[in-house]
Amino acid sequence: MNGLGRVVQRSSAASEPEHVDRRRRRREAKRAKIVAEAWGLARRDGLAAISLRDLADRVDLQQPSLYAYFDSKLALYDAMFVDGYRQLLAILARHTFSDDPREALVEFVELIVRFSTEDVVRHQLLFQRTIPGYKPSPEGREVTRALLAVGTERMVAIGVTDYDTPVIFTAMVAGFAHQQVFNDPGGDRWLRQVRPAMEMFLAEVDRRTKPRKAKR
Amino acid sequence: MNGLGRVVQRSSAASEPEHVDRRRRRREAKRAKIVAEAWGLARRDGLAAISLRDLADRVDLQQPSLYAYFDSKLALYDAMFVDGYRQLLAILARHTFSDDPREALVEFVELIVRFSTEDVVRHQLLFQRTIPGYKPSPEGREVTRALLAVGTERMVAIGVTDYDTPVIFTAMVAGFAHQQVFNDPGGDRWLRQVRPAMEMFLAEVDRRTKPRKAKR
């Protein structure tokens, strides 16, 4: 090691001295803390009722300091949006799906419905366009695309290759999640019907994929 | 007619002189005007972004005067809620459904999906819990109950009598409306799949209502 160890470090990753990295890490951690507290506030007061002053209090800052972490309130919502989708994607990635693709499909839908009921405001932000000026950022669009990919994977697994069938499928998933969240918050009235509904859907898929007599 | 015509009128409807009625009518008309302008503002700026000052300008009032017509902003949202459901109920009442109850079911769902896409913010207010403190008033709950009654009627018409099948049905209606509104605002990607989806649903209903061999 020569006289200035960190100079060597820096040369390895062009203009990235270690303490700068540490600072960035601290900053990222605080950003995450803010987002986490924002979820808490949203659950308490409603998604659209988050107050930046309340939020600042919770993370030991003054209100204007939040603007060092987020360009605007909408940017905060966007961070929450991305965070929420990452939570769902993590759950899906963690889950070990059944080998039977039909069973796996049921599990997939049930996971999404359960995820939605776990946190109403999260469901609102992720699946409904409720905040007036908000449009997902490129990063936001990427996580939604990632979820779509997981869904497409499940469609392919049951042999769906056409364009129309997934349209019906997504409507059903959205509908069950929505109804469970808003019409039976604490219960499982719609969740319990996911399986029979998916069996109905799979019967339809069978009818479509093999038009006439074929055993499988 | 005697000397004081309106005195006679008054006696006819116990403590309701005609000019009082006229005042009430004027007041009711202004209330309706306010609600109508509020819809316009909501469509322009977003449902949660309605400003009472903007709204007051549109109906030639000062902002505090709105409180003579609505106790609070939430009360305004409630009036819009009731108004929106009445619009939908009117459409359903006006429509002459097919004699074939299965065809009528398709029409029913398509009407609702079309209604939703006609006005995104109306769909938001009616079918999603998006305004933080808002809970429908008794009047609001009544119009939702009225819509439920129409749906139940359609279920009965196709021979559904159990408890679970309508749960699936409502999820599908909600899902198609939601997806059409938010994932294909101008188009008809989900609307076009309502019919095949309903045929799938009706096949399932057949399976459930006549378990084994029966022709019909």
Place this chain on the structure above:
DNA sequence: CCGTTCACTGATCACTGATAGCTAATCTAT
């Protein structure tokens, strides 16, 4: 040790929904 960047603050702005107190105009009853 000097200069720069970072993290944060206090003051302030325009705007929001809501309330209080007032003023005409309109209607009621004598």
Place this chain on the structure above:
DNA sequence: ATAGATTAGCTATCAGTGATCAGTGAACGG
């Protein structure tokens, strides 16, 4: 016709909101 009451609207003001700006002190770099 006129005193009293009700209605419909106003101005002024409140606390709270998101956003902006100039400034401060500490940490870091050469």
